[in-house]
Amino acid sequence: MKNKLRTLCSAAVAIGLAVPLANAAPPMLRKPLPADAATAFAPQQLIVKYKAGTRLAKGDAYLLDRLQAAAALSRSASPAATVAPLRFTVLRGTATGARLVRASRGLQATEADALLAELRRDPDLQYAQLDTLKQRLDSLPNDPELPTRQWDLTQPGAGIAAAAAWDHSQGDGVIVAVLDTGYLPHRDLAANIVPGYDMIGWYGQSNDEPDIAGDGDGRDADATDAGDWTDASMPWCGGNSDSSWHGTHVAGTVAAVGNNGVDIAGVAYQAKLQPVRVLGHCGGLTSDIADAIVWAAGGHVDGVPDNATPAEVINMSLGGSGACKEDSATQEAIDFAISRGVAVVVAAGNSSADVKNFSPASCNGVVTVGASGVNGGRSYFSNYGLGVTLSAPGGNASAGNDPVDRWIWSLGDSGTTVATNDNALIGMIGTSQASPHVAGVVALMQAAAVGAGRAPLTPAQVTQLLRSTAQPFLLAPSPTTPMGAGILDAGAAVKAAMEDIVEDPxxxxxxxxxxxxxxxxxxxxxxxxxxxxxxxxxxxxxxxxxxxxxxxxxxxxxxxxxxxxxxxxxxxxxxxxxxxxxxxxxxxxxxxxxxxxxxxxxxxxxxx
The missing domain is CATH 2.60.120.380 (Jelly Rolls)
Structure with a gap:
């Protein structure tokens, strides 16, 4: 069984702005993460949930007995002489009522398949799945010679028409949770940060395990990005790469401070940004991401203080292979968030493939965002398909007369491992960059609706308005690569949010x-x-x-x-x-x- 990856949708170049651009040193390149980054990682945890009222839902002792029996029956799938028998420990419950179980060692692919197949024979089982890695969606080329420019907000036909939206809303009072690598206290972001959380529970408890967290501890209230670089000491990650500062870049697109005379303006520059750290070295685990969704939406997670400022919008610029129908833990968490009125915006992915085979991009109820370039057409890397809700600027690095216009510029750092806190700007491309444009516009829409004396929009209404107001592509995607209703139009979406909405027309x-x-x-x-x-x-x-x-x-x-x-x-x-x-x-x-x-x-x- 292949490990699912959740990856940040971007390659990056960093330019420190402490000196005039005319005299700036050549920008540093961010080496993209290989597409098979985590194929060496052997999952060691399972997420198991039994139906309410059944015996196995009532106690961990019953669950452990069932797991041991299933492991014994499935043991024939692996050579007994070379693989130690499995033992299991229940670590904790998840936010949606499942149990997180840790095996005594990493599971081989055939062994995991056999174990899950045996568990799934039980009619009392609701679901069982591996606790797989999700990573940042990289694997994209770098262009090192780009100054900063926000064509993505202003370019007619290809940008999102942000100025027309700002006439009515700047996102004041709306909280957007960004589930990503955490954040840096960048000078153009810090004023808009509200307390978040570090939800990464796996921090390398022995020498043969990946240290995903990289900060020496587990879950805590410090959502600072500790860096997600990889090197030879991390064979599970599939190669060397520099820290991406991806969470800060995404956060800057959503809510970098506006009207402060420095750097850039976020799409919703008066909204508040809640960083929730779920990705580190090698990526992040499904169990942590699912719990983070619930926490951000105001739900309870055992061992974590409840979120005092729940989000109205969640952005996930992460994803991995495997349809969401096989990722019940993620879908269940998304369902909870939607039930609380939270709009969930996700990146489509960068594999130039049908989005139906990726999660969370193919989950029900989410706003799935593809990427478009400065030419107003599909970015060559963007996933596509019927599951894409709409597209937004994500850069292209291969289209546009001016190379400046090929990237999405936002906040970051020039440090290759740990942060230098130099308030840099970084150019990136990917559906990771497209998704926060939409999350920011949803914040503008919610603030505009409330400002007009209306109730906050439901997630279904958000999707309806985003689809109905999208602008046509300047360069139409081919029939075999549909990219949703069109390109995000912030001005039209905000105006629609202020008007009467016909319920279920x-x-x-x-x-x-x-x-x-x-x-x-x-x-x-x-x-x-x-x-x-x-x-x-x-x-x-x-x-x-x-x-x-x-x-x-x-x-x-x-x-x-x-x-x-x-x-x-x-x-x-x-x-x-x-x-x-x-x-x-x-x-x-x-x-x-x-x-x-x-x-x-x-x-x-x-x-x-």
Whole structure:
């Protein structure tokens, strides 16, 4: 089983601004992290959750007995002469009620597969998975000769039209949690920081384990970035690389202080930034990231003080291979955050591949952000697919007449291992840089909505408005690489947040007329209505064509939901049909739900 990686979406160049740029020394290069950075890491922890009310949910002794039995039954998958028998210890509970279990040694791939397969035979099990590494999304080229310029906020057609948004909102009062490598007390960020937390629990407790934390301790209230460099002493990380200061770069894009006469302006420059450290050397573990999501959203995590200032927006510029449907721990944490009204914004990833095969980018309910360049088209590295909500500037390093415009510039440090605290600016490219543009705009939207006397937007409303206000690509992506609704338009999104929002609007179907081009993400829905006259013999409701996977739910007189409906069609694919004989006269509602992302789907209603 391959280890899942969560990686920062960026390569970087650093320029110290203590001297005039005209006399500056050549910028230092950040060596990108190899794509197979953690293939040598053997997972040693599992996240296991049994269904509520079952015996195994009631005590760790039962759980340990079950694990030992499963390990014994699966032992034949590994050579007994070369692999020591497994022993297990329950470390702690997670924020969502699972148990974090540590094995006595790292698990071989075939051994882990066999162990999980044996555990999953138990009908009382809710889920079991490896506690895998998630890392910063690097593996991108560097361009060392770039001065600073924020084209991403101002360039017509390719930037996000920030100035139009700032006329109405600067994000005042909104807290954005950035789950990343932590933060540095940069002169252009410190004033906007609220207390965060270091959620990294693994700090190299023996010589044969990766020291992910790198700060000599486990979870604590100090979210300072200790550096995420790698070297030969860290074989689990797959190669040498300098510290990225990625969390500070992402945070600067969201909320660098504005109107202070230095450096840059963040998208939401009066918002507050909550740093939550989840990534260090080699990356970060799923268990820590899932707990961090819950903590940032105001939930309780055992052993950690509750968050006194819960976030309204969470940004995760991290990700790794493996569909979210196989990452229940992350999805469960995201579901909790969304239930608390928190919008979760994530980077699509930098593998130039379909986002459906990456987590958390393919999780339900998140705003998944692809990257675009100064040419207003898809960045060559950006993941794509039906799961992408929209795109935002992420740089390209291969497009644009002026090399200055090929990068996203934000806050960082020139230190290659530990920070020098020299208040540098760093140029990076990646979907890691695209995602915080959207997180910052969500903060602008929330502040604008409240300022207009409205309730804060729900996560579903945030997604709806971001999609509906996105501007067209200047250079349209190919049909095989869809990049969502378009490029982020901050001005239009903020204005829409200040206006009345039609809750769950229904599109009218005209009998016999096909409605084409229906598009949405996993878990999103579209609602329709059709009028049936008295004396009708039948009502046919259908979906067909396009790509993805949708289901249909129908009811008379009320809007159907997944939980409450009168008829449904839930076959694989997009060809669904509901036929009602002798339908009741009046208004019938039809809900189309994306089991996966969908695009180009047609909907038809016929009453006879």
């Amino acid at each position: 229904a599109t009218v179907l005209v009998s016999g007329k096909v409605l084409t081009g229906q598009t949405g993400g996993a878990g999103e829905s579209r609602l329709y209505q059709i009028e049936v006259p008295s004396g009708g013999r039948s009502l046919q409701l259908r979906s067909f064509g396009g790509v993805g996977d949708v289901s249909l739910y129908a009811s008379f007189g009320e809007k159907p939901s997944l939980e409450k409906h009168q008829r449904k069609s839930v076959k694989p694919g997009n060809s669904e049909a509901i036929v009602v004989n002798l339908p009741t006269a009046g208004t019938w509602y039809l809900r189309l739900v994306g089991e996966q992302g969908f695009s180009g789907v047609s909907v038809l209603g016929v009453q006879q």
